[in-house]
Amino acid sequence: MQQVTLDTKRSLLRFLTCGSVDDGKSTLIGRLLYDAQLIFEDQLRGITIESQRKLGDEAALDLSLLVDGLQAEREQGITIDVAYRFFSTAKRRFIVADTPGHEQYTRNMATGASTADLAVLLVDARKGLLVQTHRHSCIASLLGIRHVVLAVNKMDLVGYDEKVFRTIEAQYREFAKQLNFTSITAIPMSALLGDNVFKHSNNMSWYQGLTFMTFLEDVDVGDTKIDGPFRMPVQWVNRPHQDFRGFSGTVVGGSVRVGDSVSIQPTGTTAVVQQIVQFDVSPDVAKKGDAVTIVLDREVDVSRGNVICSVAHPTSNVERFEAHLLWMTELPVQPGRQFLCKLGTVTVPAVITRITSKIDVNTFTQIPTDRLEMNEIGVVVVQLETKVAHDIYDNNRDMGGFILIDRTTNDTLAAGMILRDVVQVQNITWHHMDIDKSARANLKGQKPAVLWLTGLSGSGKSTIANLIERALWSEGKHTYILDGDNIRHGLSSDLGFKAEDRIENIRRVSEVSRLMTDAGMLIIVSLISPYQSERERARRTIGDEFIEVYIDTPLEECERRDPKGLYKRARAGEIRGMTGVDSPYEPPTLPEIHVKTMENTPEKSAMLIVAWLRSNGFLQNH
Template sequence: MDLLRFITCGSVDDGKSTLIGRLLHDCAALSDDQLAALGAEPDFAHLLDGLSDEREQGITIDVAWRYFGTGRRRFIIGDTPGHEQYTRNMVTGASVAEAAVLLVDVRKGVLPQTRRHAAILALLGVRALVLAVNKMDLVGFDRARFEAVAGDFAEVAARLGLPAPVAVPLSGLTGANVVIRSNNMGWHDGPTLIEALEAIPAQDDLGAERPFRLPVQGVLRDGENRRAIGTVAAGRIAVGDRVVVQPGGFASAVAGLWIGEQPVAVAEAGRAVALSLAGDVDCGRGAVIASAGDPPPVADRFEANLVWMGDEPLLPGRGYWLQLGSQSVTAFVQRPKYELGIETGEKLAAKTLGPNAIGVAELSTDRPLVFEPYADSRALGGLILVDKESHATVACGMINFALRRTANLHWQELSVDREARARIKGQHPRVVWLTGLSGAGKSTIANLLEKKLHAAGRHSFLLDGDNVRHGLNRDLGFTDADRVENIRRVGEVARLMTDAGLIVITAFISPFRAEREMVRDLLEPGEFLEVFVDAPIEEAERRDPKGLYAKARAGELANFTGIDSPYEAPDRPDVHIDTTAVSAEAAAERIARLLLEPHED
């Protein structure tokens, strides 16, 4: 018998856990001790509400998975949360499900969270949908009420591009039309819930007719022999078949196949395999071995649907870790094209995405990714974004397509390179990045430092925060998103200046660690010198050279660092200057000595 993995979802209190408990009970899928624990008046919801917090609150928080079977099929069922704040858990469940049972309380009809879950199911490509119109016993098994709810949801499904749902009137509490057909709803000539689940066609999108795809999880080495290991994501492969390794497009042939330690001639989708290639082909974790005749594309710019799962909003321009299968890169998310209005399905203008929001945005990566559109392949089209500081998963995404305009852009080979430019200046390019609160003394130290470098015959350039905002960044404000973009632009300019062989001095508050690390990553190792110009906020406020703290305290200046916007001090700066103990002159002299020291090539 084939296996169907499905989830239940819907608005809170629509009865998901109770329905699943009833389904397991009526399919004889409960053990004797579980039956005994239910007692004479069973509360089926507690079969799945395993977390203590769930029992206390009477809600589902985590995704609870259960296995059961009938005479016709095996099932893995997941009970997902209904509360909006646990949307991320629902997304986790839907991302690995083939089908969904979406519950609606017949008394309440289609609610905003019903539409939210339907939108997520559409984005995640769930291929079959059963609409369970629950609690029919509470409306006297009224056919008109059922048909009104089913009709309303059919319109929602059609607008979202979901598969046409199979609507089932039922009662999870009494068991009516769950497994046993109810005499109270003789007017319903469709399937019961279990019949609807048994009738969903077996998954065939990973069949042998699709091109072969093997995302490489790792490499086993035995002397000179190397075997790429992973799970076949699509298609089939046989010893002797021609393949290519992406990225790179390296051609080869399959020299050997193993499942476990057993040599095999053929492997199909869903099997964990080890595979050896003919010849000396570079193939490590993150690569994809694919059919030679139809390899997956490679790109570094995409449009993707995003479900934002972070507690803090998306910061466009910030670098996040992007994980796609076994590939890991840094990705930068642009300002969203739009946010999806859950209530109406409209495309709403958006500058960012807040917790549990769904939108569409462009992403760029620091290295090319092997991908396929999510509609064609979950394995090569589904991604997550991870915050570099907290290591929390902040979004899941579904790639729609690559932005092909990048195919027309190529690096121009230049006869004079950065090494030649630095050599003629007799210096090593560096970026001296002064960070700290407003009033800490960054600009004063930066100005003195440049004077010392100039006197020593060094070629330098000073980028000051206020000066840059008069020109390059005059269009940016002081929101968190604008601060991120401010530093991204300055970082790119500083990198270009190091290509010219210059020593670049910057004086920016640059409040976020992630953006300072982003600039460090743009440069060659050893070229970024982070200088923490440290002054307690009380001291910086006492100096208040521009009167900004006073304005912020008076509510006349919003998003001011240290007052109503955070400052993330460096954990391990290359240079730490305590301006309450060291003069600006001494600080500049200390940094200058570091820059003027002989440099070993």
């Protein structure tokens, strides 16, 4: 074992290894630890025995076994989950996250990347840049990693050819132009044989740069912890007895001094810091990274989830923001889905109201979409149930990163990074059911409604209903027509045309409409529904979504059209209870829409109705 000094002040470098499967990530870490003599003897004995069993070779030593700690990983020879290794040299302390290359386990790569300052991206010299190379680069960049080592591995298998290395390096630099990296360092190596890992390679005299280890020891990742204005999310209210009330949390931005005025977000109240408490000391100042308990000078309403912050630069607290989202679960996501969002110390219900685009990881360009599949990264709009203090991710990772949690299984489904706030354009009503009407409707990108077309037989209800449906359908809306005649063939086939049967028929249609609006649909009811009182009852059943549309055609015109020959038969006395003939029709007194068919073609009538829906906000895209 290498001797290390006692100095606890050495800097810490947190990095991850990533890249495609079989590029040699675990082997590289194993090789680094082995050559640097940082492996305990009993651990080395353990993997020596396992290597021999696995490879059937006395002299074989599979260094990847040092980090692939799960049985399934060692059996399959792959990495499934991120492993953390800790090591020190005389110059530095390191925490390395060895992450999996399989696309299936991208979520575990993101887990490892979220706390790293530098990414080591492995590339198999024989294969060059692969989709996973690009994907991992995108994720690292979006998560805020600014420094990359391009480890071109398996150089031994391409005859240590400089041209191969230079080509890959050039291709990667070209690709990475679109990403937010500040430094890219390419190193040709063989993790298996140790070339340029800990020792300089004799096989690649053309490479004059640093070895991997020397680079890690010397690299300056700069101040990734941008200080920014003061932020402390309250984790826990500390109240041991009546005379003490403090707010415990970790400072995630800036610093605060005793005597400073602070703002409490999202409530916006202010107070002055009276005392900063730690276990054995009461320091005058709390800086970023410190876990403290703050006592304020006055009784203000502060609880878990509030953020104590700078008065001059308070956090934002709007409920709606645009964010990059990494979707990490098998079932794809579409707008309208509800979650729990954990941001800082707050967990609140949230809904994705819009998915704008996804990132093509190979070109880093945005493709319009309305759904994200597993491991895709998209731009989405998230609506929170309440105001939550937050910042833009690039300004403060702890205040701008969030996770989305499944409301039923509690699985972590996605990780998000806030890009910007979205100012509210309309108030979205909130319901506490897991999946409710607005969620279903949002999924369809629409607002539920019941267009209740009432009018005499032959007034043109069915024709207009069809035209409305075609217009809505062409806009991608999910609609359904409940037509009086069709209903009577099924749902109401047991009913006749007596007054009580008509009333029951309307009741049934109302109830079905209500269910369908709950399912988020746009319903077009085409029903004579002659009685004012019955239409009012339907309005009460259906609620705000009920839109009464009076298809106004004079009786004479209906009788002239008589498409089903009903008027003729009624006049001849063959059928009884015909509305307009021997049964009354009560025209609506205050319909939402009044369409006069003598003045408009059916097409024009349908257009007027759709226009009404649009101007009343039913067809807005969310």
